[in-house]
Amino acid sequence: MSIEIKRSIKPIEYKKAITILEKRLENVINNSERELIWFLEHNEIFTAGTSFNKSEILDSKINLVKTNRGGKITFHSPGQLICYFVIDLKKRKKDIRKFIISLENSIIDTFKEFDILTNSDRKNIGIWINHKNEKKKIAAIGIRVRKWIAYHGFSININNNLNHFKKIIPCGIKDKKVIRLKEISNIKYFDFVKVLEKKLIKNLSVSNYS
Numbered sequence: 001m002s003i004e005i006k007r008s009i010k011p012i013e014y015k016k017a018i019t020i021l022e023k024r025l026e027n028v029i030n031n032s033e034r035e036l037i038w039f040l041e042h043n044e045i046f047t048a049g050t051s052f053n054k055s056e057i058l059d060s061k062i063n064l065v066k067t068n069r070g071g072k073i074t075f076h077s078p079g080q081l082i083c084y085f086v087i088d089l090k091k092r093k094k095d096i097r098k099f100i101i102s103l104e105n106s107i108i109d110t111f112k113e114f115d116i117l118t119n120s121d122r123k124n125i126g127i128w129i130n131h132k133n134e135k136k137k138i139a140a141i142g143i144r145v146r147k148w149i150a151y152h153g154f155s156i157n158i159n160n161n162l163n164h165f166k167k168i169i170p171c172g173i174k175d176k177k178v179i180r181l182k183e184i185s186n187i188k189y190f191d192f193v194k195v196l197e198k199k200l201i202k203n204l205s206v207s208n209y210s
């Protein structure tokens with residue numbers, strides 16, 4: 001079966017999205033529904049992954065939602081592209097490392113289509129860009145695997161408000177800043193999504209894991 005592609009135009013409330021995601025996870029485990037790639041946005045919310053530390057909260061007034069995804073603390077808001085997925089790694093040789101590289105390459109290749117050079121970092125997971133002689137993070141990745149089904153996803157800063165990132169240590173990395181695509185280029189949000197969708201379908205193809 002092919003992967004279902006879903007796009008949500010209006011921001012989806014975080015907990016509602018996770019409920020939908022986890023229901024799809026159960027259905028994929030039970031072979032009753034297709035794999036999923038879902039593009040969406042969230043309203044303003046701070047979320048923390050399983051490895052976050054309280055010292056990464058710089059403003060004690062923030063409302064933080066703890067999640068079961070990997071990674072540390074981050075912030076979501078309109079203008080930030082979220083990509084959730086439910087992908088069966090059993091069809092992909094149970095290769096978690098290659099799966100993460102497939103995600104990274106999909107994002108990197110999408111930026112490359114618009115003549116923007118980005119890179120991954122084995123020490124600091126995510127996608128990075130050199131901007132004004134400084135390395136800044138433009139995309140964050142946080143996944144979880146259950147019964148060899150990978151879910152949760154990644155976020156890319158497109159034209160979102162970055163001010164709230166000052167209230168946390170994003171992804172637990174103290175000496176690096178975050179950046180959004182708007183500061184680099186005037187690429188339209190949905191033009192970026194269209195290219196990203198094609199790259200994900202290509203890189204997550206089962207044939208790439210044979």
